Amino acid sequence: MTFITVKQASELLGFSEKYIRKLVFLKKIPYFKPLGGKILFDQEELERLVRASRVASNEDLAEKADALLNSGGRR
Structure with a gap:
């Protein structure tokens, strides 16, 4: 686990x-604050958060629709 600072996260x-500090205040991103000190983030966790919020392209959506239609509605 690699911890990074607010500056590094930004x-x-x-x-x-x-x-970044606003997101922390609103509890929109996970963070650590050991002993009430500096705000720290798990770099891998932030990277996963970004990957999880991927928006599919029109091409991705068309492929999924084709696959669904060709499967007769079965997933």
């Missing part, structure tokens, strides 16, 4: 440090 995600 660079990784492409957001300002202020916006």
Whole structure:
């Protein structure tokens, strides 16, 4: 597990440090705050969060629709 700071998280995600802190305040992203000190993030966890929020392209959706139609509605 690799811990990163607010500054490193902002660079990784492409957001300002202020916006990262806002996400922390709103509890929109997972973080650690050992002994009430610095805010830290698990880098791998942030990367998984980004991957999990992928938006499918029109091509991806068309392929899924074709597969569903060709399977007779069975998944």
